[in-house]
Amino acid sequence: MFNNRKTIRKYTSKEVSEDLIRTLLEKAERTPTMGNLQLYSVVITREAEKKVQLAPAHFNQPMVTGAPVVLTFCADFRRTTLWAENRKAMPGYDNFLSFLNAATDALLYCQTFCNLAEEEGLGTCFLGTTIYNPQSIIKTLGLPRLVMPVATITLGWPDENPPLTDRLPIDSIIHNETYNDYTPARIDTFYTPKEQLEENKHFVEINHKETLAQVFTDLRYTKEANEAISEVLLKTLKEQGFM
Amino acid sequence: MFNNRKTIRKYTSKEVSEDLIRTLLEKAERTPTMGNLQLYSVVITREAEKKVQLAPAHFNQPMVTGAPVVLTFCADFRRTTLWAENRKAMPGYDNFLSFLNAATDALLYCQTFCNLAEEEGLGTCFLGTTIYNPQSIIKTLGLPRLVMPVATITLGWPDENPPLTDRLPIDSIIHNETYNDYTPARIDTFYTPKEQLEENKHFVEINHKETLAQVFTDLRYTKEANEAISEVLLKTLKEQGFM
Numbered sequence: 001m002f003n004n005r006k007t008i009r010k011y012t013s014k015e016v017s018e019d020l021i022r023t024l025l026e027k028a029e030r031t032p033t034m035g036n037l038q039l040y041s042v043v044i045t046r047e048a049e050k051k052v053q054l055a056p057a058h059f060n061q062p063m064v065t066g067a068p069v070v071l072t073f074c075a076d077f078r079r080t081t082l083w084a085e086n087r088k089a090m091p092g093y094d095n096f097l098s099f100l101n102a103a104t105d106a107l108l109y110c111q112t113f114c115n116l117a118e119e120e121g122l123g124t125c126f127l128g129t130t131i132y133n134p135q136s137i138i139k140t141l142g143l144p145r146l147v148m149p150v151a152t153i154t155l156g157w158p159d160e161n162p163p164l165t166d167r168l169p170i171d172s173i174i175h176n177e178t179y180n181d182y183t184p185a186r187i188d189t190f191y192t193p194k195e196q197l198e199e200n201k202h203f204v205e206i207n208h209k210e211t212l213a214q215v216f217t218d219l220r221y222t223k224e225a226n227e228a229i230s231e232v233l234l235k236t237l238k239e240q241g242f243m
Numbered sequence: 244m245f246n247n248r249k250t251i252r253k254y255t256s257k258e259v260s261e262d263l264i265r266t267l268l269e270k271a272e273r274t275p276t277m278g279n280l281q282l283y284s285v286v287i288t289r290e291a292e293k294k295v296q297l298a299p300a301h302f303n304q305p306m307v308t309g310a311p312v313v314l315t316f317c318a319d320f321r322r323t324t325l326w327a328e329n330r331k332a333m334p335g336y337d338n339f340l341s342f343l344n345a346a347t348d349a350l351l352y353c354q355t356f357c358n359l360a361e362e363e364g365l366g367t368c369f370l371g372t373t374i375y376n377p378q379s380i381i382k383t384l385g386l387p388r389l390v391m392p393v394a395t396i397t398l399g400w401p402d403e404n405p406p407l408t409d410r411l412p413i414d415s416i417i418h419n420e421t422y423n424d425y426t427p428a429r430i431d432t433f434y435t436p437k438e439q440l441e442e443n444k445h446f447v448e449i450n451h452k453e454t455l456a457q458v459f460t461d462l463r464y465t466k467e468a469n470e471a472i473s474e475v476l477l478k479t480l481k482e483q484g485f486m
Contacts, residue, residue, distance in 0.1 A: 005274075006273075026413040029411070029413065030247075030249075034371045036409070037459070038411050038416065041416055041417075043420070043421070044417060044418065079425055084457075084460050086430050088456075089459070089461070090460050090461075091466070092465060092467070092470070095470050097374065097375075097472045097476055098464075098469055100476065104371065104393070108353070108369070111354035115355060126275040126351070131347075142422045168272070170272065173272070173284055173285055175286045176287055178384055179286060182322055187326050187329050190322075210331060211330040211331055213327040214330065214331065216280070217332040217334050221278065226340050227340075233339060
């Protein structure tokens, strides 16, 4: 079934019950977690007004206001820290390693949740934009120190059945024993099929570019934007107490 | 089935076929990924000698040399960067945002792989130690610039059936609309059942501590170690070209 897994961006008006979400989030708790500390929290957004407030952080992608439910998965060392402080223990989780530990926990948990939700017939869309505008999300959701949003999911019952998107051949992902670096010939082998797809040729054309890679480097994920956002991201990690 | 999901640390001597691993890694490619760029690579370790070399980075946990297969999941912006450079495009992915984008891709992919592998009856153990000693792993696996290990999995057919470990009540994880901060009373509600478990009481006793939280703060994940490792981690991200 997972062979046909697709991102779903359009949802029917049918509600996703609180019970179902709770059950799936609870089931997903079996995901491995550092020292069994469960360094994550999930903020559930159902109120229309909150979705409107969240939308700009996600570049106003229509799924945010269009989905019945939005879930924001957060790296959370606050709960563990408060537990320690209430138990005569001196926590030391206001550092970068602890952020990455908690982000790892949160992302693994999020992905299991998505896999389980899709098994139930739900559709999900993963919003990578979460780390592009974390400050606005932190404000909207009232996230305190040692809590950092790392992933957002829109969730609902599918109202579309898009075609499968392409993926790279598995040989481009796998390395045996040591990293097998990519020669120009191997890059050609792995990327030419993607570049030859009609939809990608069209994508290059409408963006007035010469190659598909240029659409990514010049328009979608530019060096300038990446560097500016990196600074905001590091500043936000500092503000949330993780640096 | 996922309700009974357990980490498996002991494996039978039965091989895990290359075909099965390839099939599962290929199936896992359906996991969402930033801009469909698939910012991850997986290094497969089967050679005994390589496992011995990897083991110290994982604090010599016996699973590393005991498992038939070890998989190291890497945040990889190198392949995409080389693709761009071979296509008259100017990549700009040597920054912190790009690391976090690629780490996110790699972790989501890793977790789907684990979920699929466990559905096949395989056992996995997630080694969070990967980011504690990245330099040694980078050297052993020959990881170039813009490639950073973020997760390691030991994999094999289960040779144990451990009891389920405890998890926090789901109400401790979920926040409705905004972050519902933890009062001392809520901390008590959520953590007392964990603290009352016989195994955890025993854990506190053999470590000569007063509370379970102290075992974590004073012994397992100390402030001093976290801060020292944070520095190494940031230094390594710089060396790999991500800062």
